[in-house]
Structure formats: structure tokens, C-alpha cells
Amino acid sequence: MNTDKLLIIVVYVDDIIFGRNEESMIQNFASVMQQEFEMSFLGELTYFLGLQVQQNKYGIFLSQTKYLKQILKKHGMEDSKPVCSPIVTRCNLSSNNESAAVHQPPYRSMIGSLLYLTGTRPDIMHAVGIIGRFQENHKETHLQVVKRISKYLQGTQNFGLWYLEIQILHFMHIQMQIGQEVLMTEIALVVVRSIWVLG
DSSP states (O other), X not given: OOTTOOEEEEEETTEEEEEESSTHHHHHHHHHXXXXXXXXXXXXXXXXXXXXXEEETTEEEEEOHHHHHHHHHHTTOTTOOOOSSSSOTTOOOOXXXXXXXXXXXXXXXXXXXXXXXXXXXXXXXXXXXXXXXXXXXXXXXXXXXXXXXXXXXXXXXXXXXXXEOSSOOEEEEEEEOTTOOOOHHHHHHHHHHHHHHHO
């Protein structure tokens, strides 16, 4: 068995994403899957669940610029003035402060959106972690911190994660036809069988 070959497979509902480090693995894997299921081969992965993927010979860049623009617009922050950091130094927040309470659903929606962004934005992880502690008893002071994070994101929309080529993996995208009733165990068995064939 050749231990230099690598195939990574991600199955999410009706989407299958796979990465490989050897060209022949794409055709072999896609062929095995298409024999078992009706599917569309969408080619190189560029967008998935709000995640933008740019691949080239130097590595892979992951970002959420499109999703970020959508949430800034949704929360009325698309024209906000950018700030240089997501949170001020020595920010002391408490659930016992005297500021006014804020409406719960919009605040929670903002926090949820920010949490999803941390997947490609480790620069906001600390600030979002702090503000996420106040989901139950949030006040106007907490909302101001959330707005500051949004202002920071407004000025850094094109930030993301850059993975330099160490052993380059090339990611592809297959989508199963909607309406096809397939148990996840069936998909898993075919994936395992195709890996065995490729190995």
C-alpha cells in the first residue's frame, strides 16, 4: 500500500467534498460514487456553506467575505466606520451593569453570526468568546462591543486563512441529486469501498 496517497472526504447532507494529493484519485473516486448514486460533479471547490475557497499552486485561501457582507447588511452595519481592533484593551464586561437591556433575538443572531465567522477569522475569536458569555443577560454595553466587532470586520472583510502548500491537497465538489433518498450509512459504505479500491 502506498502511504503517500491521501484522500479526505467530507459528506454534508447532499454534498460531498473531497481532497486528494494525487490526480488519479479524483477520477477513481468520482467514478465509484457515480456508479452508486445519481450525482453532479461540480468541479473544483470554490464555495461551500458560506466558505469561499481559493486554490492555487501555492496553497489554499479560506475566507467568508460574502457571508460577512450579508451579515453586516442584515444587522445594519455595512456602512459603519471601521475600527482597528475587535475589542478595546482591558474591556471589563459584567452581567450586573446598570445599562439598559437589549432585545434578545437580534443580539443572539449577531452573536451566532460572529461565532460562525470565527472558523476563518481567529482574529475575532477572543472578542466573540468574551461577548458570547452574555447571551442570557445582555445589556447595551454588550451590544456596543458586538457593534465594535462588526466595525472591525467592516474594515477587514478580505481577511481569511492562508494554508501554504506543504503537501498540496486539491478539493473537489460533488452534489447528490435532491430528492434522492439515501441513508448516510449507504454513502459511508460506498466511500469506504471506494477508498479500498483506490488504496
